Amino acid sequence: MPDRTNERKKRVTIVDVAKAAGVALSSASAALNNRPGVSNETRKRIAAKAEELGYAPSLRGRSLSSKRTFSVGLVIQRDIDVLESDPFFGSFITGIEEVISHRDYALVLQISKNEEETLERYRKLSLDGRVDGVFLNELRINDERAELIKELDLPAVAINSADSLKLPNVRQDASVPFRQLTELLIEQGHTRIGHVSGPREFLHSFVREHAWEETLKQHCLPIGPIFTGDFTYEGGKKAAFALMRDKNRPTAVVCSNDLMAVGFIQGCKDLGMRVPQDVSVTGYDGIALSTYIRPTLVTAKTNPRHLAREAAEMLMQIVDGGQPQNRTIPPATIVYGNSVGKAPRAENNF
Amino acid sequence: MPDRTNERKKRVTIVDVAKAAGVALSSASAALNNRPGVSNETRKRIAAKAEELGYAPSLRGRSLSSKRTFSVGLVIQRDIDVLESDPFFGSFITGIEEVISHRDYALVLQISKNEEETLERYRKLSLDGRVDGVFLNELRINDERAELIKELDLPAVAINSADSLKLPNVRQDASVPFRQLTELLIEQGHTRIGHVSGPREFLHSFVREHAWEETLKQHCLPIGPIFTGDFTYEGGKKAAFALMRDKNRPTAVVCSNDLMAVGFIQGCKDLGMRVPQDVSVTGYDGIALSTYIRPTLVTAKTNPRHLAREAAEMLMQIVDGGQPQNRTIPPATIVYGNSVGKAPRAENNF
DNA sequence: TAATAAAGCCGAAACGTTTCGGTTTAACAA
DNA sequence: TTGTTAAACCGAAACGTTTCGGCTTTATTA
Numbered sequence: 001m002p003d004r005t006n007e008r009k010k011r012v013t014i015v016d017v018a019k020a021a022g023v024a025l026s027s028a029s030a031a032l033n034n035r036p037g038v039s040n041e042t043r044k045r046i047a048a049k050a051e052e053l054g055y056a057p058s059l060r061g062r063s064l065s066s067k068r069t070f071s072v073g074l075v076i077q078r079d080i081d082v083l084e085s086d087p088f089f090g091s092f093i094t095g096i097e098e099v100i101s102h103r104d105y106a107l108v109l110q111i112s113k114n115e116e117e118t119l120e121r122y123r124k125l126s127l128d129g130r131v132d133g134v135f136l137n138e139l140r141i142n143d144e145r146a147e148l149i150k151e152l153d154l155p156a157v158a159i160n161s162a163d164s165l166k167l168p169n170v171r172q173d174a175s176v177p178f179r180q181l182t183e184l185l186i187e188q189g190h191t192r193i194g195h196v197s198g199p200r201e202f203l204h205s206f207v208r209e210h211a212w213e214e215t216l217k218q219h220c221l222p223i224g225p226i227f228t229g230d231f232t233y234e235g236g237k238k239a240a241f242a243l244m245r246d247k248n249r250p251t252a253v254v255c256s257n258d259l260m261a262v263g264f265i266q267g268c269k270d271l272g273m274r275v276p277q278d279v280s281v282t283g284y285d286g287i288a289l290s291t292y293i294r295p296t297l298v299t300a301k302t303n304p305r306h307l308a309r310e311a312a313e314m315l316m317q318i319v320d321g322g323q324p325q326n327r328t329i330p331p332a333t334i335v336y337g338n339s340v341g342k343a344p345r346a347e348n349n350f
Numbered sequence: 351m352p353d354r355t356n357e358r359k360k361r362v363t364i365v366d367v368a369k370a371a372g373v374a375l376s377s378a379s380a381a382l383n384n385r386p387g388v389s390n391e392t393r394k395r396i397a398a399k400a401e402e403l404g405y406a407p408s409l410r411g412r413s414l415s416s417k418r419t420f421s422v423g424l425v426i427q428r429d430i431d432v433l434e435s436d437p438f439f440g441s442f443i444t445g446i447e448e449v450i451s452h453r454d455y456a457l458v459l460q461i462s463k464n465e466e467e468t469l470e471r472y473r474k475l476s477l478d479g480r481v482d483g484v485f486l487n488e489l490r491i492n493d494e495r496a497e498l499i500k501e502l503d504l505p506a507v508a509i510n511s512a513d514s515l516k517l518p519n520v521r522q523d524a525s526v527p528f529r530q531l532t533e534l535l536i537e538q539g540h541t542r543i544g545h546v547s548g549p550r551e552f553l554h555s556f557v558r559e560h561a562w563e564e565t566l567k568q569h570c571l572p573i574g575p576i577f578t579g580d581f582t583y584e585g586g587k588k589a590a591f592a593l594m595r596d597k598n599r600p601t602a603v604v605c606s607n608d609l610m611a612v613g614f615i616q617g618c619k620d621l622g623m624r625v626p627q628d629v630s631v632t633g634y635d636g637i638a639l640s641t642y643i644r645p646t647l648v649t650a651k652t653n654p655r656h657l658a659r660e661a662a663e664m665l666m667q668i669v670d671g672g673q674p675q676n677r678t679i680p681p682a683t684i685v686y687g688n689s690v691g692k693a694p695r696a697e698n699n700f
Numbered sequence: 701t702a703a704t705a706a707a708g709c710c711g712a713a714a715c716g717t718t719t720c721g722g723t724t725t726a727a728c729a730a
Numbered sequence: 731t732t733g734t735t736a737a738a739c740c741g742a743a744a745c746g747t748t749t750c751g752g753c754t755t756t757a758t759t760a
Contacts, residue, residue, distance in 0.1 A: 013747085014746070015746080024710040025711085027710070036707085056478065057746085059746095060746070060747085061748090063410050063715095064408075064746075065714075065747040067748095080440070083441065084637070085637075085639070090430070091430055097460060097461045101460070106460065108421070108456045109459040233642060262642060288583065289639060292639065305430065373740085375741085376720090387739075389738060407716085408715085408716050410716070410717085411715070412716075412718075413717085413745095414718095414746065416717075417745075
């Protein structure tokens with residue numbers, strides 16, 4: 001009598017399928033993967049047996065043999081407090097999933113606290129052979145990840161990278177909407193237009209700041225005061241305190257993202273100013289929060305999900321051995337909230 | 351002359367290490383995994399050689415052989431619009447990472463649109479052998495996942511499950527803070543206290559609603575009007591329109607989460623009511639947004655990160671063959687914002 | 701009809717580990 | 731000295747695929 005206590009369901013392997021169909025293992029493999037070299041008739045028979053036995057290919061066996069993992073990696077470098085109020089990754093991940101899940105790929109997600117750890121994570125993902133490729137975002141000027149992935153020979157797609165980094169890239173240009181936002185303020189009569197930027201080392205901070213600056217130059221306006229923020233609400237608030245207590249304070253401020261804009265507005269309110277009567281504010285991202293607050297924010301709505309879809313498609317192509325061209329998606333579109341108004345005529349003291 | 355064009359860096363395997371150290375493959379394996387059966391001397395020699403050759407064990411080989419993947423899975427069932435403004439998963443994932451990364455585990459993250467797809471994802475994660483275990487959250491009454499993971503024999507840890515589902519569980523009890531919030535309103539003289547709940551099928555909706563109801567009963571107060579929301583901002587706004595246009599409207603409302611509370615407050619404002627003078631509002635979660643709005647929200651701050659850490663530790667134990675006890679973390683603590691005030695003395699008409 | 705090509709199929713190796721039973725060596729007790 | 735035991739070490743199998751060279755069979759061409 002067999003001992004049933006320790007009986008474990010044995011996995012149905014491709015060997016079982018091959019035996020059941022009366023063919024060689026290699027034929028079963030070819031048939032099930034739709035590769036040539038097996039007649040239609042036997043192909044069907046094998047497929048039928050596989051179905052009948054409930055065969056599900058083992059990812060483990062497959063990846064050892066094929067040297068592929070059918071996974072892609074994303075490392076998010078974020079302070080937890082920031083991550084909580086950052087809607088970017090939710091939609092970015094959704095976009096990735098939309099593409100890769102159809103190809104039976106999965107996403108490995110990691111979170112890191114600083115640049116050093118981020119590099120370590122990417123390195124380990126590659127050395128462990130955990131992923132076939134990775135996404136890179138929030139690139140820095142001279143981002144070390146660029147050379148790392150070359151050193152590791154790791155397929156990668158970057159988001160809003162710079163050409164100089166020579167990475168496969170998908171871009172949603174920010175300079176167009178930042179120009180539009182700045183010109184929107186100019187049209188309203190503002191002449192002293194400040195900027196709350198992100199940390200200087202980020203490429204995207206730079207692009208945004210640059211677009212703001214160039215637009216002012218082209219309109220022969222002074223380059224208003226600038227505050228280097230950190231993309232957080234608190235940072236935006238600090239910016240308000242730093243920029244708006246000055247006699248010569250700007251009458252309008254272009255913020256590098258929505259969260260800082262919201263913080264900036266709150267900071268202005270705390271200082272006793274009204275938005276948009278005393279000061280106009282714009283953001284960038286188009287997060288939900290920008291419609292929850294009053295005044296609602298004038299901003300530009302980006303599309304992380306679309307960005308992610310394109311990036312994922314590119315990565316899939318690279319993993320398949322292709323060399324896809326860089327892609328571009330349409331720029332963010334302006335969202336007309338209530339945080340922008342006419343330039344105040346005279347200066348009030350607060 | 352060797353052809354260098356197609357030369358690929360060959361991976362350093364444990365066989366190379368064994369050869370270099372002059373031992374059998376099996377000894378090298380034992381040594382590198384700190385298993386007994388190898389002398390200290392040779393252990394050192396093997397480790398040295400491994401270091402020297404830059405040996406990194408192949409996860410692929412390891413997982414095929416050991417039948418482990420060193421990955422855990424999480425399926426997030428969320429509409430993308432909701433996901434964007436949901437800070438829960440950011441911190442939840444952070445908590446998971448904090449525990450599993452030290453054990454060289456990685457997180458596989460998937461997103462699904464509906465219940466059916468969610469089940470499919472969990473099933474596939476298991477059948478593919480992609481993960482060693484999974485997390486389950488936002489459980490429903492009679493959640494189908496419970497039997498699925500039993501059928502699949504898949505290690506799992508649930509978040510705020512019900513005992514009836516018989517899942518390893520980690521809980522942060524919501525009834526305590528909901529009682530406290532309700533009593534806070536009662537202390538302020540409110541006698542008509544409504545509730546904006548989450549969808550009825552969720553266990554956590556039920557717990558929150560129940561705590562509110564029981565507290566009212568114990569204080570011999572009428573069970574105020576209830577609106578079944580959907581945990582979104584828009585849902586909260588709708589709730590305000592539904593509940594607050596009535597003559598006999600409540601003077602205070604306990605919302606099942608912050609996002610609905612924020613929407614509710616905006617809805618009240620749109621109706622011309624002041625918070626907290628005309629109506630008091632409470633939330634639950636303690637998201638950053640609750641401090642960005644005015645009035646700031648009276649709420650209770652939950653700790654998804656802590657929850658996740660405990661859950662991840664439990665899952666690691668289960669994966670190691672243990673049978674851990676259910677865990678509980680301290681309940682959310684009340685955050686005193688400005689959205690609660692004394693009950694208005696007379697009824698105003700709007 | 702014989703030579704050739706192509707399609708269909710097979711067997712075996714390879715991927716890089718873990719695991720397990722067996723053999724050798726060393727240490728110790730009788 | 732000899733027998734016993736445990737520790738150290740080894741060899742081979744197993745995990746479940748993919749891949750590749752070679753063998754049959756059938757179809758095609760001269």
